[in-house]
Amino acid sequence: MDLKDRFAGFMRQRTGKLTHEMVLSPGRFGLGKTPERLQPDSTTSMVCGFCSTGCGLKIHLKDGKAVNLTPDPEYPVNLGMACPKGWEALTPLKADDRAALPLLRGPDGALAPVDWDQALRVFTDKFKSVLAFHGKEAAAFLSTGQIPTEEMFALGLLAKFGMGLVHGDANTRQCMATSHVAYKQSFGFDAPPFSYKDFEESDVIVFFGANPCIAHPIMWERVMMNKRNPEIIVVDPRQTETALAATRHYPLQPKSDLTLLYGLAHILIREGWIDRDYLEAHTTGFEEFREHVKTFDPAAVGRITGLGEARMMEFAESLRPGKRVSLWWTMGVNQSHEGVRTAQAIINLALMTGNMGKPGTGANSITGQVNAMGSRLFSNTTGLPGGREFKDPKHREEVAGILGIDAGIIQDKPGLAYDQIIEGVNAGRIKALWVIATNPAHSWVDQEDFRRAAAKLEFLVVQDMYHDTDTAKLAHLVLPSAAWGEKEGVVINSERRMGLFKKVHPAPGQALADFYIFKLIAKYWGCESLFKDMDTPEQAFRMMARLSAGRPCDFTGITDYRMIDREGGIQWPLPASPDPEGPGAGTPARPIVRERRLFEDGRYYHPDGKAKFKFSPPQPIPEPVTSEFPFALLTGRGSSAQWHTNTRTGKSAVLRKLYPADSLVEIHPEDASRLKIASGDWVLVRSRRGQARARASVASTVQPGQLFMPMHDVEVNRLTFPSFDPHSRQPSYKHCAVRVEKDPS
Ligand SMILES: Nc1nc2c(c(=O)[nH]1)N[C@H]1C(S)=C(S)[C@@H](COP(=O)(O)OP(=O)(O)OC[C@H]3O[C@@H](n4cnc5c(=O)[nH]c(N)nc54)[C@H](O)[C@@H]3O)O[C@H]1N2
Ligand SMILES: Nc1nc2c(c(=O)[nH]1)N[C@H]1C(S)=C(S)[C@@H](COP(=O)(O)OP(=O)(O)OC[C@H]3O[C@@H](n4cnc5c(=O)[nH]c(N)nc54)[C@H](O)[C@@H]3O)O[C@H]1N2
Ligand code: SF4
Ligand SMILES: [Mo]
DSSP states (O other): OOHHHHHHHHHHHTTTTTOOOHHOOTGGTTOOOTTTTSSSEEEEEOOSBBBTTTOOOEEEEEEEEEEEEEETTTTTTTTTTOOOHHTTGGGGGTTBBOOOOEEEOTSSSEEEOOHHHHHHHHHHHHHHHHHHHGGGGGGEEOOOSOHHHHHHHHHHHHIIISSOSSSSEEGGGGTTHHHHHHHHHEEEEEEOOOOOOOHOOOSSEESSSOOHHHOOOOHHHHHTTOOSOEEEEOOOOOOOOHHHHSEEEEETTTTTTHHHHHHHHHHHHHHSSSHHHHHHEEEEEEHHHHHHTOOOOOOHHHHHHHSSSHHHHHHHHSSSSSOOOOEOHHHHHHHHTTHHHHHHHHHHHHTTTSSSSSSOOEEEEEEOOOTTTHHHHSSSSSSSTTTTTTTTTHHHHHHHHHHHOGGGGGGSOOOHHHHHHHHHHTTTTTEEEEESSOOHHHHHSSHHHHHHHHHHHHHEEEEESBSSSTTTGSSSSEEBOOOOTTEEEEEEOOTTTEEEEOSSSSSSSBBBHHHHHHHHHHHTOGGGGGGGGGGGHHHHHHHHHHHHTTSSTOOOTTTOOHHHHHHOOOOOOOOBSSOSSEEEEESSOOOOSSSSOTTTOOSSSSSSSSOOOOOOOOOOOSOOOOOHHHEEOOOOOTTTOOOOTTTTGOOOHHHHHHSSOOOOOEEEEHHHHHHOTTTTTTTEEEEESOOEEEEEEOTSSTTTEEEEEEETTGGGGGGGGOBBBBTTOOOOTTTTEEEEEEEOO
16 A cells, blocks of 8 residues: 555544644644635735745635735836746645655554654654663754744754754755855854845846856846846856856866955955955955965966966956946855855955945855745754854843743754764764754765665654655654645745745645644643744744844844735844834834845944955865766756755646756766767766766766766765865865766666
């Protein structure tokens, strides 16, 4: 009997065997059949649940269920546009393999449906016994940038303050850790300064390791709305869709960005193309930086990067003061063994040329997942809520005071990073792992390592909207969750805009919003008092607003969800009027404008109000190519219709038509002809760790000696090499040494 039949049987036998409380108040637990607060036949707006662009979508309801959607023409982000994933956002909700009931692995080794009561008892018993027998450090969680902020916040409270777990991290480590650390060290707070309007207001737009035509198509549309005839520069080893559409492409050698950026700084200083007044008034450390880049002469840098001296000069000249230059980066920078220093070298260029705080400027990290920014501010993993630090006693006191808990239960260190958690499992120190809204059995670098860890765990819980993801298949317990469209909460996009998820569709079976799963676990654990006054996501949102007071991300001026809805999303910060009794009480301290950038006053968040130059010498590539493994393998997004591990996008027949049926590897024609490989041939790509099978796509999009594979194929991370940025511990997914041959079979 397959799982679907077992579900049906279970539902017939045991309908209604929910926990007492859920039966009494189904609406509260996300079980209600009609969306709360919405008219059954109406149209409402909310943000898309895929990428960090955060487009507004109009959802059309019939009989209380979403039946269709159209992009929102009023929303300031997308102005009526959407990419294929946005248009198809409702389809993945209706898939057959939605997790509709908790599943528990039985003595026969198979997953079988159980009711919530049993699932929650097993969860708490197992975690409690692991902690009791092996200590507080023996259990951990891995979470996500893809659930609303209230859910991340609830998980952080529950896991760290309620269950007493020391270790918890998220897939944002794979994605945004580098930008987070880079901004914090350079600006004093993790604060992407831009607004999407800056795409339209620049004279020169530079993308470092970013492919927005595929990964952020609506941001690219905003670039296309620029009427200033901008120079669009793409720095990427590959000739991507974005590089083809740009005015200039610099196909540098993989991982030579840091050298390139220091070389550019060298030329700018040598030629006097810098903004001395800005440096003097708003930065520290420039003199040391000037010394540091002295040795990066353009001839040598031109050789190392493969760009040559003349193109270095041409590039530098584009950055000279007088024009509005905006510098953008994504995963080609973040996923590197020296990502933090590379991101900071981009920040340094913006500071040197005075390209900060003005229209069309900025050192701008584009985020990836819909709520990467929420996870950076409120997840309680690497930092305490509100961008605070675990190690700062004052911060611990503040958080404890607002939450009404004892500051003594807040640990004084952030806990292990993702790779260290996996290592802890493999070393036998971590015995129980709870995975929420991420699919590491596909996405984590070095799959062999992850698979070994999964096999070693005494207890693996996977909380997902599907019961058959690669990770869920390995779980001892699967907790079924409601998804985007089936629950409410706030997400924060790349330009710091808070947008709303709404409940416009019932969740399948007994799937619950993650928020309510966390609350139920708190109840079974015996720590529900943590959620005092937080019965709903909106009440949790108000608590988060209180925690943001006085922080750079202060959003105390946002009083409720309706305000976010009405304004078309709101960018942080938005502090409340300072006088709680005065005439402006409960209202924002300043007018809400549709698009707003940071640092217009030149004041940064370090105590001296200045931005810091951060730098260090470039380091060798961790796994260089050799005669045995002569190709550099690059990985990344393959098409605008695919989302990561494809659990959602793979469910749409429309999207499936928009991406290749088989996994592909791009190879340069010279290499292909030498290896007698033609387009469409099956080839084997091998690294020191494993092997992947894919069809060759022979094209000069990659340079000779390089291959590219989309990350959406589960085999890719059998190949990737686990090296990490020392400051952010973000994996360097974008470079490893491989060989390729025609598949003999
Ligand atoms: N369609 C779609 N959109 C998405 C996603 C998705 O899965 N599908 N995922 C979202 C998420 S979470 C993220 S993080 C973003 C990622 O968005 P992007 O970072 O734009 O996408 P990637 O393709 O991962 O990487 C960008 C580029 O980095 C280049 N690169 C590789 N090595 C180097 C290098 O050494 N130097 C430089 N300069 N470039 C290099 C690659 O060739 C690639 O073209 O996309 C988001 N949007
Ligand atoms: N080789 C290579 N590997 C990479 C990358 C790369 O460029 N190259 N990029 C990395 C990056 S930037 C990222 S962000 C990661 C992404 O990697 P993952 O996070 O593993 O990818 P997703 O497929 O988005 O996984 C999200 C999971 O959450 C589930 N889900 C969706 N909505 C909900 C919800 O509301 N609640 C719950 N509980 N579950 C939900 C989905 O079904 C899915 O199983 O991959 C990383 N891996
Ligand atoms: S660009 Fe991103 S947010 Fe906009 S519709 Fe596409 S996936 Fe959704
Ligand atoms: Mo990401």
